[in-house]
Structure formats: structure tokens, C-alpha cells
Amino acid sequence: MIKTDIIIIGAGPTGLFTVFEAGLLKLKTHLIDALPQPGGQCSEIYPKKPIYDIPAYPEILAGDLVDRLMEQIKPFSPGFTLGERAQNLETLEDGTFVVTTNKGTAHNAPVVVIAGGLGSFEPRKPPIGNIDDFEDKGVAYMIKDPEVYRDKKVVIAGGGDSALDWSIYLSDIAAEVSLVHRRNEFRGALDSVEKAAALAKAGKIKLFTEAEVKKLYGDEHLEAVVVEHNDKARGESYVEADHFIPLFGLSPKLGPIGDWGLEIEKNAIKVNNSYDYQTNIPGVYAVGDVNTYPGKLKLILSGFHEAAVMCQSAYQRINPGKRFVMKYTTVGGVTGFDGSVKEAKKEVVQSILA
Ligand SMILES: Cc1cc2nc3c(=O)[nH]c(=O)nc-3n(C[C@H](O)[C@H](O)[C@H](O)COP(=O)(O)OP(=O)(O)OC[C@H]3O[C@@H](n4cnc5c(N)ncnc54)[C@H](O)[C@@H]3O)c2cc1C
Incomplete structure (x- = not known):
């Protein structure tokens, strides 16, 4: 407690x-x-x-x-x-x-x-039937500590700055980063869009546009996601994933x-x-x-x-x-719990108040 x-x-x-x-x-x-x-x-x-x-x-x-x-x-x-x-x-x-x-x-x-x-x-969750079952078992709606994703396979979904920025950042740390967005155009800053596109070209981010994550698989922990393409002719892609992070805003x-x-x-x-x-x-x-x-x-x-x-x-x-007598900080100073002291300039204040 x-x-x-x-x-x-x-x-x-x-x-x-x-x-x-x-x-x-x-x-x-x-x-x-x-x-x-x-x-x-x-x-x-x-x-x-x-x-x-x-x-x-x-x-x-x-x-x-x-x-x-x-x-x-x-x-x-x-x-x-x-x-x-x-x-x-x-x-x-x-x-x-x-x-x-x-x-x-x-x-x-x-x-x-x-x-x-x-x-x-509260995070906006994508409509995936069993998503709640995988919360804290591979599914997260915000990134608290990027180190969690080191050497892992990560799928990020979303088209805004968070999805782009985290995909770019994690492409250096994770074993594999896939970015899934349901449209072709991203809403994020132009600079980030260009960076993500360059990383995709270099093979450091797997980009799935006009597509959505529709299913999650795993036993105790997430193991894979299924990406469904808007163009039905392209069907579904099975993507191995230790983590799925939908970043659809809060x-x-x-x-x-x-x-x-x-x-x-x-x-x-x-x-x-x-x-x-x-x-x-x-x-x-x-x-x-x-x-x-x-x-x-x-x-x-x-x-x-x-x-x-x-x-x-x-x-x-x-x-x-x-x-308790309220004192101006100019008179009482500020004494921190960490032992730090911001001194009041008493002589100046006293001479003015005198
Ligand atoms: C675009 C925009 C521009 C603005 N511009 C100005 C401006 O120019 N000048 C101005 O004065 N104000 C401005 N505001 C308003 C200003 O941001 C708010 O007045 C201010 O943020 C209020 O501060 P707060 O600490 O009361 O609440 P918030 O900033 O809303 O912080 C509340 C926090 O409480 C947390 N919280 C709530 N419930 C729980 C819970 N159950 N458990 C745990 N955490 C919880 C939330 O996660 C949040 O972090 C603007 C707001 C917006 C959206």
C-alpha cells in the first residue's frame, strides 16, 4: 500500500x-x-x-x-x-x-x-472480437517502455503521428515492425510519413496500407495477427506477432x-x-x-x-x-523534501516591509 x-x-x-x-x-x-x-x-x-x-x-x-x-x-x-x-x-x-x-x-x-x-x-479499441483476452498478453494501447519491444515482432495499427513515430522508433529496436493502416494516406506529419516510407523501402518496416487487423491468435500470449486487405482479391496476410499495438487515439x-x-x-x-x-x-x-x-x-x-x-x-x-500562517515564497523560501533549499532574500523583503 x-x-x-x-x-x-x-x-x-x-x-x-x-x-x-x-x-x-x-x-x-x-x-x-x-x-x-x-x-x-x-x-x-x-x-x-x-x-x-x-x-x-x-x-x-x-x-x-x-x-x-x-x-x-x-x-x-x-x-x-x-x-x-x-x-x-x-x-x-x-x-x-x-x-x-x-x-x-x-x-x-x-x-x-x-x-x-x-x-x-481511454484508448479507442479496434473492433476485434477477442482483443480483451490479449490485453497485457501482447496487446497494448499505449507504449510505456519501448525496451519491452526489443528483439520482438511488433504490429502497430493506425494512421496518425503516434503510429508513424513509434513504428519509426521501434524499427531500430524490434526484430520486426509491421505498420497496418486502413487507408493509403497517413494523417501524420509529412516528415514522419516520408521517414516511414523510406524505412519500408529499405525493408525495416513492413507496410500494409488499405488493410486492417481483423483477428488475433495465440494461447497464453499473442502469437499472430491476421491482416485483411480492403481489396478482397488480395485476401488475408498472416503476420507473426509478439505484440499488437493499435494506436487509434484516446x-x-x-x-x-x-x-x-x-x-x-x-x-x-x-x-x-x-x-x-x-x-x-x-x-x-x-x-x-x-x-x-x-x-x-x-x-x-x-x-x-x-x-x-x-x-x-x-x-x-x-x-x-x-x-498555519501562510507566507509568501519570497519570505519563507522553498524547502524541498529532497533537502534542497531556495533561500528567501529576507533582508530585502524586511527592508521593504519595514
Ligand atoms: C487544444 C487545446 C488548447 C487549449 N488551450 C488552452 C489555453 O490556451 N489556455 C488555457 O488556459 N487552457 C487551454 N486549454 C485547456 C487546458 O488544457 C485545460 O484547462 C487543462 O489541461 C486542465 O488541466 P487539468 O490538470 O485540470 O486536467 P487535464 O489536463 O485534463 O489532466 C487530467 C489528467 O487526469 C487523468 N485522469 C482522469 N481521470 C483519471 C482516472 N480515473 N485515473 C487516472 N487518471 C485520470 C487524465 O489521464 C489526465 O492526464 C486547451 C485545451 C485544448 C484541448
């Missing part, structure tokens, strides 16, 4: 900044995210788009914003459970919560913060969080915004895009503000009766 002060569900910009605000209050945090990397929508949907409304950044790429947030929270050494979806919420007799993921990882804390944004990004769903007894309005969690962004379950908060209240703005800066307010309330819940 992973124990911490605050379990944060969702490692998007809001969840990441919650780590920082909690850290200032000496509260430890652990993040859970269904995606294999932190950053939420910024990393998954638009990493290369510039954002113009982050205070003090006239322009910053969404991916760079995530990198900066990761750098900012590093001193507070948060834990991460990535690539796993928070599935169950249970309240124990002592009032603390246990959040368990779809892979069975259990986390225990007195406070839970849901920073789940649009919901957990769609967000509130998912299991919707069954936790929280008040939901229009697919978002209702919170008390006059005080601390707590939900109808005391000790469970919701911040960022996932919550709703009168006047809510679904913007990154709203999530940052809500995280700061909710951490003050969480502190009181975890340390009942203990007085």
Missing part, C-alpha cells in the same frame, strides 16, 4: 501544481494518471501548441509548460503511478481513503484530490470516478467554491477542469488557483487545530 498525505488523481497541469502547493505546506503527495506520462491535455493533445494566457509567459508551448511544472515540483519528490486508472475509492474506519487502480495498485491517504480534467483518456471519459457517490453535473464534479473546492464527500476535493461551480472557467490558471486554496483546507484536515 502506497501511503501519502494527499492522493492526486490526474497529473495534468492542475495535479502537478497541487504537488507544489501541498509541498509548501509540508504535505506529501502521490499522483495517479491513466496516461504513461504527466501533463494531461497539454502533453497528450497539444504539446507543440503555444499557450498565451499563462501569467508571466507571453507565450509558452504546452509541452514546455509541463516541463517547467515538473521542474518546479521536483524538490517535493512526489510519487507517481502512471499508466493506471484510479478505479475504486474506499473510506476506511479511521476516515482515511484507499484509491485502487485498474491494475490493483492501492494508495492510502487522509485526503484525495481529483484533478482528472476531462476524465481519464477519448476522455469521467469513467469510474462517476460511480464514487460524488455529485455530478454535466459530466463534472460539483464542488463548494465559496470555501475550498471540496466535494460532497468530506476529504475528497476536485480541482481543475474536472470540477464545476457557478462561474467556473476551464482554464489552466483556474486550476492553479483552486489547487492553492484546496491545499490550505487539506492542511487543516490533516492537522486539525494546528495554526
Whole structure:
């Protein structure tokens, strides 16, 4: 059981900044995210788009914003459970919560913060009858660790950037890479399309266009896939495969969080915004895009503000009766759990305040 002060569900910009605000209050945090990397929508949907409304950044790429947030929270050494979806919420007799993921990882804390944004990004699965039987036995919908595919036979399906980029990357590592796409044209960046075509010509990627994976075979583990060509005259191809990775994109769903007894309005969690962004379950908060209240703005800066307010309330819940005096970071500095210290320039501040 992973124990911490605050379990944060969702490692998007809001969840990441919650780590920082909690850290200032000496509260430890652990993040859970269904995606294999932190950053939420910024990393998954638009990493290369510039954002113009982050205070003090006239322009910053969404991916760079995530990198900066990761750098900012590093001193507070948060834990991460990535690539796993928070599935169950249970309240124990002592009032603390246990959040368990779809892979069975259990986390225990007195406070839970849901920073789940649009919901957990669920993979779009191809309609293959027995695909569920091979999940974690050769079938995966995202690549967490490319080393898993070293010297293996891999079939990737899809026509976008992910399918192209991973095929190109794995062509150096895997024993064999096949890329299957149901059309002739790819949707990815021109550069990647050209690279994949060149690798196919060089025999490093087996390219199947106007074709779809229709059947999976194997006993304990995947052994082969059947590729059906749109042109029926070409029939089917039997391709040996240790791994099949359909990369058809991800769609967000509130998912299991919707069954936790929280008040939901229009697919978002209702919170008390006059005080601390707590939900109808005391000790469970919701911040960022996932919550709703009168006047809510679904913007990154709203999530940052809500995280700061909710951490003050969480502190009181975890340390009942203990007085906490909020200090500017310019006055209190930042002391990380890793021993790092960012000094406040006290003499300067004191002389100004005097
Ligand atoms: C194309 C585009 C452009 C945008 N431009 C701007 C802009 O210019 N300025 C601006 O302020 N905002 C912009 N936004 C909105 C901004 O991205 C969101 O407001 C912001 O990402 C919300 O952050 P969040 O951390 O609350 O949620 P998210 O970024 O959605 O992150 C939530 C995370 O929670 C995870 N999660 C959810 N449920 C679970 C679960 N059960 N278990 C595990 N993990 C879970 C998800 O996988 C996800 O990673 C834009 C959005 C898009 C799509």
C-alpha cells in the first residue's frame, strides 16, 4: 500500500501544481494518471501548441509548460503511478481513503484530490472480437517502455503521428515492425510519413496500407495477427506477432470516478467554491477542469488557483487545530523534501516591509 498525505488523481497541469502547493505546506503527495506520462491535455493533445494566457509567459508551448511544472515540483519528490486508472475509492474506519487502480495498485491517504480534467483518456479499441483476452498478453494501447519491444515482432495499427513515430522508433529496436493502416494516406506529419516510407523501402518496416487487423491468435500470449486487405482479391496476410499495438487515439471519459457517490453535473464534479473546492464527500476535493461551480472557467490558471486554496483546507484536515500562517515564497523560501533549499532574500523583503 502506497501511503501519502494527499492522493492526486490526474497529473495534468492542475495535479502537478497541487504537488507544489501541498509541498509548501509540508504535505506529501502521490499522483495517479491513466496516461504513461504527466501533463494531461497539454502533453497528450497539444504539446507543440503555444499557450498565451499563462501569467508571466507571453507565450509558452504546452509541452514546455509541463516541463517547467515538473521542474518546479521536483524538490517535493512526489510519487507517481502512471499508466493506471484510479478505479475504486474506499473510506476506511479511521476516515482515511484507499484509491485502487485498474491494475490493483492501492494508495492510502487522509485526503484525495481529483484533478482528472476531462476524465481519464481511454484508448479507442479496434473492433476485434477477442482483443480483451490479449490485453497485457501482447496487446497494448499505449507504449510505456519501448525496451519491452526489443528483439520482438511488433504490429502497430493506425494512421496518425503516434503510429508513424513509434513504428519509426521501434524499427531500430524490434526484430520486426509491421505498420497496418486502413487507408493509403497517413494523417501524420509529412516528415514522419516520408521517414516511414523510406524505412519500408529499405525493408525495416513492413507496410500494409488499405488493410486492417481483423483477428488475433495465440494461447497464453499473442502469437499472430491476421491482416485483411480492403481489396478482397488480395485476401488475408498472416503476420507473426509478439505484440499488437493499435494506436487509434484516446477519448476522455469521467469513467469510474462517476460511480464514487460524488455529485455530478454535466459530466463534472460539483464542488463548494465559496470555501475550498471540496466535494460532497468530506476529504475528497476536485480541482481543475474536472470540477464545476457557478462561474467556473476551464482554464489552466483556474486550476492553479483552486489547487492553492484546496491545499490550505487539506492542511487543516490533516492537522486539525494546528495554526498555519501562510507566507509568501519570497519570505519563507522553498524547502524541498529532497533537502534542497531556495533561500528567501529576507533582508530585502524586511527592508521593504519595514
Ligand atoms: C487544444 C487545446 C488548447 C487549449 N488551450 C488552452 C489555453 O490556451 N489556455 C488555457 O488556459 N487552457 C487551454 N486549454 C485547456 C487546458 O488544457 C485545460 O484547462 C487543462 O489541461 C486542465 O488541466 P487539468 O490538470 O485540470 O486536467 P487535464 O489536463 O485534463 O489532466 C487530467 C489528467 O487526469 C487523468 N485522469 C482522469 N481521470 C483519471 C482516472 N480515473 N485515473 C487516472 N487518471 C485520470 C487524465 O489521464 C489526465 O492526464 C486547451 C485545451 C485544448 C484541448
